[in-house]
Amino acid sequence: MVEKARPTFILDGMFGSLARWLRLLGYDTIFCNDWVDDDILLATGDRILLTRDKELITRAHRRGLKAFNPGSRPIAAMLRRLQEYLGITFVLNPSTSRCSLCNARLAHALPEEVKERVPPRSFHQHTLYWQCTNPDCRQVYWQGRHWQRIQATLNKI
Ligand SMILES: [Zn+2]
Structure with a gap:
């Protein structure tokens, strides 16, 4: 069976630690610290936008982009909501991890x-x-x- 393509993410400035987690779990993740909303929407593309900003989610949906609010801490609860939303299971495997600092392999x-x-x-x-x-x-x-x-x-x- 061909493995389903991994989702990729773009996170707004509220989710610094979630961004580090997603990278270590092997997901290509852009972290938009101090970006204005228009730039975030432009960079989203096929990525899943994670934000708590309801207005930003509405704007993303209007443009046909994927956007989701993973809620608040603890991190385990945010990851659980993401798993349910995406229908995936997070696995820690250093062979697929990305750098938590810069997102490179x-x-x-x-x-x-x-x-x-x-x-x-x-x-x-x-x-x-x-x-x-x-x-x-x-x-x-x-x-x-x-x-x-x-x-x-x-x-x-
Ligand atoms: Zn790095």
């Missing part, structure tokens, strides 16, 4: 490549690393405590 990295950028204590505990493929970012990821917290939150949904 991640690639496997060898421990010696990232050693200088990982705290020594974490470096001794982990052997699997991923690195942002954006040359201006190069953020390093490993399955540490933060990763386990994300997984624990997903398990609650």
Whole structure:
């Protein structure tokens, strides 16, 4: 069976942490911090616009765009509403994750490549690393405590 194309998102300035989550969960996500509504609507295209702004949702729908209000925190509740709206299940898989900072894809990295950028204590505990493929970012990821917290939150949904 061919995998359904992953939805892509565009989030307004209220959803900074949700944007980081969606990227780590592997979804191409634009975060519009301090954008005016007209620019957000222009950039939406085939993306799903996530906003709490009712007027913006109405304007998006009038243009035939997809827009949804995932509600308020906690993050688990927002993700649960999104899952129901989209009929998908969020899975944390570092091979498909995107960089939480810049939305670029991640690639496997060898421990010696990232050693200088990982705290020594974490470096001794982990052997699997991923690195942002954006040359201006190069953020390093490993399955540490933060990763386990994300997984624990997903398990609650
Ligand atoms: Zn990055």
